[in-house]
Amino acid sequence: MTSLINRAQWAMLTLMVLAAVAAWRFTPTILLADKLAPIHLDAVVPSAFGDWKELTNQAAQIVDPSRQKLIDEIYTETLSRTYVNAKGYRIMLAIAYGRDQRDSLQLHQPEVCYPAQGFTLLGKHTDMLPLPQRNVAITRIETRLGNRAEPVTYWTMVGETVFRGGINKKLGEMQYGRQGYIPDGMLVRISSIDPNNANAYQLQKQFASDLVQALPPAFVKRFAGPENSL
Known part of the structure; x- marks a missing residue:
């Protein structure tokens, strides 16, 4: 009887050791960002393009300043700008980039951040956004703070691929992990203060395409995934 118990204990110990070795073997250790050209948002994102030009001193608020410490831990860089076209329509662009997208350092989704800043989330839906040579999986939300209606279009990147939804995003991270890479991540958010959702989303679509x-x-x-991505 004692011999059987000992064999069972040794078998369990062997399985635990094998599991530990497998976990160590397949744990990614290389930052994908170190293998790609470094991203400096201020330099990469132009201040004028298409019919849009940046409004100075009109930054789009990307985070609640009271949570700045947490944001500094999650993101490597953030960019917040407001652009205006020839007709005076304003669009706010906010981009958050993180070199490390492991579980403890995940990008924060707008449907979480907006309510945390006092906005009411009125609606949410997903769509495909046709951009030059590619289709991008996006999420759109409608938010309101008092009399301020702010429709939002956003998408998230894991490495060089667009992923929508937590499960798909996790699968993307795992794909990179199997290659030994810790992926970087980016959230691109486009919004405007506009009570007409259809008008806002049409102009946001044009802005994204021009960008x-x-x-x-x-x-x-x-920023937007490979060509002809679905």
Whole structure:
């Protein structure tokens, strides 16, 4: 009887050791960002493109300043700008980039951040956004704070691929992990103060298309995924 118990204990110990070795073997250790061109948002994102130009001193608020310490831990860089077109329509662009997208350092989704800042989330839906040579899986939300209606379009990147939803995003991280890489991540958020959702989303679509077309070619995939992506 004692011999059987000992054999069972040794078998369990062996399985635990094998599991530990497998976990160590398949734990990614290389930052994908170190293998790609470094991203400096201020330099990569143009201040004028298409019919849009940046309004100075009109930054789009990307986070609640009271949570700045947490944001500094999650993101490597953030960019917040307001652009205006020839007709005076304003669009706010907010981009958050993190070199490390492991579980403890996940990008924060707008449907979480907006209510945390006092906005009411009125609606949410997903869509495909046609951009130059690619289709991007996006999420759109409608928010309101008092009389301020702010429709939002956003998408998230894991490495060089667009992923929508927590499960798909996790699968993307695992794909990179199997190659030994810790992926970087990016959230691109476009919004405008507009009570007409249809009008807002149409202009946001044009803004996104103009933006992607104006990015340096070497960085387009990092911001909007590969060509003809679905």
